[in-house]
Amino acid sequence: MRLAFDLDNTLIRCGYDFPLDQPRWPLLARLLGEEELRQGIAEAVAHCQQHGWEIWVYTTSYRSAWHIRRLFWLHGIRLHGVVNQQRHNRHVRVSCTKHPPTFGIDLLVDDSEGVRLEGERHGFEVVIVSPQNEKWVEQVKAALLHHSSTKAI
Numbered sequence: 001m002r003l004a005f006d007l008d009n010t011l012i013r014c015g016y017d018f019p020l021d022q023p024r025w026p027l028l029a030r031l032l033g034e035e036e037l038r039q040g041i042a043e044a045v046a047h048c049q050q051h052g053w054e055i056w057v058y059t060t061s062y063r064s065a066w067h068i069r070r071l072f073w074l075h076g077i078r079l080h081g082v083v084n085q086q087r088h089n090r091h092v093r094v095s096c097t098k099h100p101p102t103f104g105i106d107l108l109v110d111d112s113e114g115v116r117l118e119g120e121r122h123g124f125e126v127v128i129v130s131p132q133n134e135k136w137v138e139q140v141k142a143a144l145l146h147h148s149s150t151k152a153i
Contacts, residue, residue: 003048003144004058004083004100006110007068009131011038016131024076034071040137045077047141051148054080056105058098061085100124107147109140 008014012035019039023029029036045055057068057079065082072079083103092099096118100108108115108126119126127143129136 001052001107001148002054002056002080002100002103002105003107003109004056004081004103004105005041006098006108006112006115007057007059007061007063009111010109010129011041012036013038018131019134021075023074025074029074032070032074034074037071037075038136042075042077044137044140047137048144051144053144056081056083056103058083058088058100058103058105058108059085060088060097094122096122107143109143 005011009016013020020036021039021041023034023036048055055077057072059068062085065084065087068082068084069079081103088098092102094102097112098108098110098115098118099122100106101124106125108119108124109129110116110126111129111131113128116126116128125147127140129139133139
């Protein structure tokens with residue numbers, strides 16, 4: 001199963017001031033001038049991986065896949081895949097902001113209500129995580145459990 005995280009306002013501060021995780025290699029992260037990830041991302045990813053989920057990023061930003069992979073690597077996280085705006089534009093044939101099924105992604109974690117509405121319209125599952133939600137990791141864990149149990153039926 002594949003789980004994808006959005007970046008801006010979901011895992012990276014972009015107008016909201018949520019707590020941030022400490023990178024595994026903070027000096028290197030500072031030297032590289034990397035963005036910081038939301039507090040709890042390492043716990044969320046570890047939980048997902050323990051349950052056999054691949055971890056992806058699906059963003060509408062134009063950050064390079066290499067940049068995104070390096071950002072997560074600095075937090076000790078290995079991504080299985082990255083969909084940025086360029087890749088989305090090359091492969092998606094449906095008129096919507098994001099289309100996880102094109103990339104075999106089963107569940108998308110995002111902050112945008114608009115993306116959730118597109119999910120309803122185009123048949124993909126979105127978990128909305130508010131930037132203000134301090135218990136977002138528990139919300140993702142619950143969504144994974146729910147998704148896994150509905151797929152097992």
